Amino acid sequence: xxxxxxxxxxxxxxxxxxxxxxxxxxxxxxxxxxxxxxxxxxxxxxxxxxxxxxxxxxxxxxxxxxxxxxxxxxxxxxxxxxxxxxxxxxxxxxxxxxxxxxxxxxxxxxxxxxxxxxxxxxxxxxxxxxxxxxxxxxxxxxxxxxxxxxxxxxxxxxxxxxxxxxxxxxxxxxxxxxxxxxxxxxxxxxxxxxxxxxxxxxxxxxxxxxxxxxxxxxxxxxxxxxxxxxxxxxxxxxxxxxxxxxxxxxxxxxxxxxxxxxxxxxxxxxxxxxxxxxxxxxxxxxxxxxxxxxxxxxxxxxxxxxxxxxxxxxxxxxxxxxxxxxxxxxxxxxxxxxxxxxxxxxxxxxxxxxxxxxxxxxxxxxxxxxxxxxxxxxxxxxxxxxxxxxxxxxxxxxxxxxxxxxxxxxxxxxxxxxxxxxxxxxxxxxxxxxxxxxxxxxxxxxxxxxxxxxxxxxxxxxxxxxxxxxxxxxxxxxxxxxxxxxxxxxxxxxxxxxxxxxxxxxxxxxxxxxxxxxxxxxxxxxxxxxxxxxxxxxxxxxxxxxxxxxxxxxxxxxxxxxxxxxxxxxxxxxxxxxxxxxxxxxxxxxxxxxxxxxxxxx
Numbered sequence: 001x002x003x004x005x006x007x008x009x010x011x012x013x014x015x016x017x018x019x020x021x022x023x024x025x026x027x028x029x030x031x032x033x034x035x036x037x038x039x040x041x042x043x044x045x046x047x048x049x050x051x052x053x054x055x056x057x058x059x060x061x062x063x064x065x066x067x068x069x070x071x072x073x074x075x076x077x078x079x080x081x082x083x084x085x086x087x088x089x090x091x092x093x094x095x096x097x098x099x100x101x102x103x104x105x106x107x108x109x110x111x112x113x114x115x116x117x118x119x120x121x122x123x124x125x126x127x128x129x130x131x132x133x134x135x136x137x138x139x140x141x142x143x144x145x146x147x148x149x150x151x152x153x154x155x156x157x158x159x160x161x162x163x164x165x166x167x168x169x170x171x172x173x174x175x176x177x178x179x180x181x182x183x184x185x186x187x188x189x190x191x192x193x194x195x196x197x198x199x200x201x202x203x204x205x206x207x208x209x210x211x212x213x214x215x216x217x218x219x220x221x222x223x224x225x226x227x228x229x230x231x232x233x234x235x236x237x238x239x240x241x242x243x244x245x246x247x248x249x250x251x252x253x254x255x256x257x258x259x260x261x262x263x264x265x266x267x268x269x270x271x272x273x274x275x276x277x278x279x280x281x282x283x284x285x286x287x288x289x290x291x292x293x294x295x296x297x298x299x300x301x302x303x304x305x306x307x308x309x310x311x312x313x314x315x316x317x318x319x320x321x322x323x324x325x326x327x328x329x330x331x332x333x334x335x336x337x338x339x340x341x342x343x344x345x346x347x348x349x350x351x352x353x354x355x356x357x358x359x360x361x362x363x364x365x366x367x368x369x370x371x372x373x374x375x376x377x378x379x380x381x382x383x384x385x386x387x388x389x390x391x392x393x394x395x396x397x398x399x400x401x402x403x404x405x406x407x408x409x410x411x412x413x414x415x416x417x418x419x420x421x422x423x424x425x426x427x428x429x430x431x432x433x434x435x436x437x438x439x440x441x442x443x444x445x446x447x448x449x450x451x452x453x454x455x456x457x458x459x460x461x462x463x464x465x466x467x468x469x470x471x472x473x474x475x476x477x478x479x480x481x482x483x484x485x486x487x488x489x490x491x492x493x494x495x496x497x498x499x500x501x502x503x504x505x506x507x508x509x510x511x512x513x514x515x516x517x518x519x520x521x522x523x524x525x526x527x528x529x530x531x532x533x534x535x536x537x538x539x540x541x542x543x544x545x546x547x548x549x550x551x552x553x554x555x556x557x558x559x560x561x562x563x564x565x566x567x568x569x570x571x572x573x574x575x576x577x578x579x580x581x582x583x584x585x586x587x588x589x590x591x592x593x594x595x596x597x598x599x600x601x602x
Contacts, residue, residue: 016045022074024054025062027081036077037062098143100591105146106154107585110577113557116155116570119146152570157594158585159573163235165583166196169206170235173198175536179246180228180253180260181282181548182219185559189568190215192224193548194231199536203522207402209579210235212551214568221252225263239271244278246542249285278469282545283408284398286466291344291391293462294455299384300344302371303351306358307333309367320361327357345385345392352385352436382436383452387459390418390433399546401581404518406477408543409470412463419460426453480538481517483531484509495530502528547579554578 016028025036033042033050037058042049054062065073109118123146130141170176176198184190194210211234213227245264247253253260261279268277310320310333321332333350334343351358359372371377397411422433426449431438437452470477479486479495484503488496502508502524511523521535558574559566577585 017047020047020050021078022070024050025058025074025077026050026054027078029081034081036074036081039081095143096591098140098145099594100587101144102146102150103154103158103587103590105144106151107158107577107587109151110155110158110574113554113574113578115563116148116151119148119151122146155570155573155577157590158587159576161585161590162576162580162583165585166208166210167235169200169208169583170196170198170237172200173206173238173241173540174201174533175199175241175243175540176237177242177244177246177540177542178228178232178264179542179545179548180224181248181545181552182215182224182250182253183552183555185555186561187559187564190219191552191555192227193545193551194228195542195547195551196232196235196237197540197542199540201525203525203532203536203539205402205518205539206582207547208581208583209547209551209576212555212568212572212575219252221255221258221260221263224252225260228260228264229267239268240273242268242272242277243537244280244541246280246282246545248545248548249281254279254281278473278541280469280541280543281466282543283412283467284395284544284546284549287391287395287398290459290462290466291388293458294384294387296380296384296455298377299348299380302369302377303348303381306362306369307335307347307351309365310358310361311335316365320357323357323361324354329354329357333358345388348381348385348388352381355381379437379440382440383434383455385436386434387455390415398544401547403543405473405538405541405543406481406517409473409477410481412467412470416460416463419456419463423453423456423460426450426456476534476538479531480535484512495534498528498531502531551575551579 016026016033020026020033021036026033026042027036028034033045034040035042035053035058040053042053062070062073105119105122109116109122123141123144126141126144127138130138176196179195179197180192182190182192192213192215194213195208196210197205197207199205211231213231215223215227217223242264245261247261251259256262265277265279269275310316317332324332331350333354334346355372355378359369362369394411394415398408418433425432426434429441429449431441431449431452434452437449441449475491479491479499483499486499488499488503491499508523512520515523518539521532521539524532524535526532554575555571558571
């Protein structure tokens with residue numbers, strides 16, 4: 001018989017008939033006939049097949065049941081089947097719960113930067129607690145697999161799921177920017193951290209970690225550029241939609257002829273037809289470099305040497321702490337760490353507050369600090385304490401995630417205005433905003449602050465020089481931040497009519513007052529295409545590489561001397577979980593997929 005003439009069972013529309021239950025002890029489960037006696041399935045819903053099964057296997061035993069007794073037996077067998085199904089479902093629910101718990105605990109281990117082997121310790125603790133709190137649930141906790149390999153696999157699964165979500169997000173970006181930074185881990189491998197910040201057609205901002213690329217060989221501009229492009233291509237970016245690149249300002253990155261910035265700009269502009277592309281030297285780094293323009297090494301050299309003498313020797317440190325306790329001080333001197341942006345201010349402040357105790361201690365040790373006897377040097381110290389605290393406050397304002405680039409601009413512009421004010425005040429010996437300097441000068445009765453005015457002038461000049469990019473973007477910032485107050489005639493012709501329409505819309509004017517900048521422009525869709533395109537560009541910009549610095553901190557917590565053999569792949573999985581912000585993993589989908597896996601099949 002040919003295939004075309006074969007009778008197909010699934011097209012015959014056979015339905016299970018209730019009379020077959022009492023006649024042949026069968027019931028229907030998921031479209032199949034199941035024997036209530038032996039639980040076997042019959043492939044085809046046909047009375048002849050059910051009858052043959054019953055007669056050949058069960059008729060001799062069950063034909064004696066008639067009428068009421070037969071109905072009772074059928075009900076008994078049906079109840080037994082339902083109980084079996086319920087037990088199986090409950091067992092499956094318990095299994096799913098154990099797998100989900102395993103995923104959630106693995107996620108917490110990764111976020112907390114703990115070794116994979118911590119899972120076994122967590123399980124031991126859970127079992128101890130279960131024995132006391134709920135001994136009847138002990139087996140449920142025992143079913144949770146938290147071995148080292150299981151934790152590694154769970155973290156890998158969650159990382160892959162997050163990666164899929166990021167790729168889906170990237171496809172929807174109408175504008176995106178990239179932030180990169182490079183650092184060296186404990187095994188001397190250079191690591192390139194890459195973040196992406198994008199805006200979709202609803203003007204929703206997504207800021208996510210892309211990858212930590214190990215640079216196992218050279219770290220030339222060509223190497224970094226190749227690694228960067230490879231990572232971005234992997235997540236599927238559309239190069240014509242790139243807006244800006246934020247970097248740490250390293251020479252190999254910012255070189256004019258063959259630096260990463262130059263290569264990146266050429267690639268983007270070849271894709272977008274020569275459109276605008278902006279590059280930012282991390283504002284936090286720039287601010288730190290501005291601090292160094294003060295050039296008050298006469299103060300920092302003495303402070304560093306004195307602090308190191310006290311802190312680097314255990315006996316000195318203990319004796320100094322004893323002296324502080326005698327004088328009712330509850331804190332000691334911290335170390336000064338050059339790579340930590342805020343440490344200089346902390347050290348200077350403590351040094352200034354404890355200067356009398358330090359002077360006494362150093363004289364007792366035969367290492368007097370002669371500079372304490374110089375009124376000018378103490379004034380320099382007081383000035384450094386005050387100005388460094390002002391700079392540290394600015395630094396804290398510039399830190400954080402999910403900041404719009406205009407917020408950085410506002411902070412820098414505000415600080416430059418403060419510098420201008422201080423410059424004017426110090427020129428007339430007014431130290432109103434320099435409390436330490438004011439206190440020292442008041443006790444010395446004579447003070448000429450014009451020296452400090454020159455320092456502020458130099459600092460202001462440095463800020464003007466290093467933040468020129470904000471001057472170039474100032475017009476766009478003004479439109480974005482104050483669309484209802486700008487003069488349309490001063491704007492590009494492509495946006496003038498939209499600005500006029502916006503300024504005449506009373507409802508939107510009220511919305512602007514109550515909504516934040518990051519959400520206001522969502523109310524303009526789709527009627528203001530040019531204005532929302534400008535908003536998308538600015539919303540997508542990175543101003544700092546702060547996120548990269550955070551990732552390096554997490555890397556240091558994970559890749560230690562005791563865990564130096566952590567592979568690059570596993571490290572990336574951990575960082576993906578630790579750094580994720582706008583994307584969340586679908587744990588339920590992972591549990592469902594895990595249930596469908598067959599043992600031994602990869």
